[in-house]
Amino acid sequence: xxxxxxxxxxxxxxxxxxxxxxxxxxxxxxxxxxxxxxxxxxxxxxxxxxxxxxxxxxxxxxxxxxxxxxxxxxxxxxxxxxxxxxxxxxxxxxxxxxxxxxxxxxxxxxxxxxxxxxxxxxxxxxxxxxxxxxxxxxxxxxxxxxxxxxxxxxxxxxxxxxxxxxxxxxxxxxxxxxxxxxxxxxxxxxxxxxxxxxxxxxxxxxxxxxxxxxxxxxxxxxxxxxxxxxxxxxxxxxxxxxxxxxxxxxxxxxxxxxxxxxxxxxxxxxxxxxxxxxxxxxxxxxxxxxxxxxxxxxxxx
Numbered sequence: 667x668x669x670x671x672x673x674x675x676x677x678x679x680x681x682x683x684x685x686x687x688x689x690x691x692x693x694x695x696x697x698x699x700x701x702x703x704x705x706x707x708x709x710x711x712x713x714x715x716x717x718x719x720x721x722x723x724x725x726x727x728x729x730x731x732x733x734x735x736x737x738x739x740x741x742x743x744x745x746x747x748x749x750x751x752x753x754x755x756x757x758x759x760x761x762x763x764x765x766x767x768x769x770x771x772x773x774x775x776x777x778x779x780x781x782x783x784x785x786x787x788x789x790x791x792x793x794x795x796x797x798x799x800x801x802x803x804x805x806x807x808x809x810x811x812x813x814x815x816x817x818x819x820x821x822x823x824x825x826x827x828x829x830x831x832x833x834x835x836x837x838x839x840x841x842x843x844x845x846x847x848x849x850x851x852x853x854x855x856x857x858x859x860x861x862x863x864x865x866x867x868x869x870x871x872x873x874x875x876x877x878x879x880x881x882x883x884x885x886x887x888x889x890x891x892x893x894x895x896x897x898x899x900x901x902x903x904x905x906x907x908x909x910x911x912x913x914x915x916x917x918x919x920x921x922x923x924x925x926x927x928x929x930x931x932x933x934x935x936x937x938x939x940x941x942x943x944x945x946x947x948x949x950x951x952x953x954x955x956x957x958x959x960x961x962x963x964x965x966x967x
Contacts, residue, residue: 671880682726690766696745701729713782742885755888806945812926823919
């Protein structure tokens with residue numbers, strides 16, 4: 667990585683959306699928005715090695731479907747504030763941040779969409795702040811308690827995640843740049859990498875550039891721990907009261923996770939795969955992702 671950190675402006679991309687800042691819990695978070703105020707709100711939450719930009723192809727199209735859409739840079743990422751990592755990067759704080767973003771945008775509740783650790787947060791907001799959540803879309807992720815139990819039951823299915831989970835708990839300070847390519851490759855389909863090389867490379871470039879913004883690395887390492895994070899005792903066996911759409915790759919390793927996720931939900935639970943996509947359908951097949959979400963919302967009471 668270069669010796670000089672990059673400016674947060676490297677992720678200030680242009681498009682049919684607006685860059686805004688909202689204040690919550692004493693910090694300023696960057697959100698990218700589209701759609702009319704008053705339309706149902708969809709909040710998009712990125713995973714550990716990405717940023718708001720991984721949803722850039724779906725923000726405006728979802729808004730055109732009749733939604734207000736907001737893609738968030740979590741604290742410590744992109745153009746959001748980067749307080750010292752540690753106490754400010756735990757799941758309770760980040761869950762409060764998402765709840766705060768919903769209110770700062772002028773809404774009582776939202777459809778909360780998350781990928782990877784973003785999914786961990788989406789589930790956690792629904793557990794801790796049910797009044798803020800109209801529905802959850804979990805993209806290749808799960809409530810941390812359920813994910814941890816699934817990994818413990820079948821560790822051979824999750825070796826990659828086990829190794830990375832252990833690694834991020836070591837006293838490391840930086841994520842090797844090559845890891846961003848390995849992680850993106852592992853979570854996208856071979857067809858996408860082969861047939862859409864330019865989009866793969868563009869997403870990789872954005873990830874690597876975002877990783878070089880000043881003080882991002884410390885937050886990235888702490889954020890990755892959310893996949894299997896401990897949660898407050900009172901959250902342990904709570905159930906999600908809102909409907910859930912669980913998007914996954916179709917791999918068998920997800921089936922035990924889905925069983926636990928379904929048992930966690932007291933409302934309607936829908937599982938779905940998206941054609942031509944593995945774990946990142948919002949990147950690999952954005953039109954299929956948009957159709958899946960908008961159809962599910964229309965059909966869900």
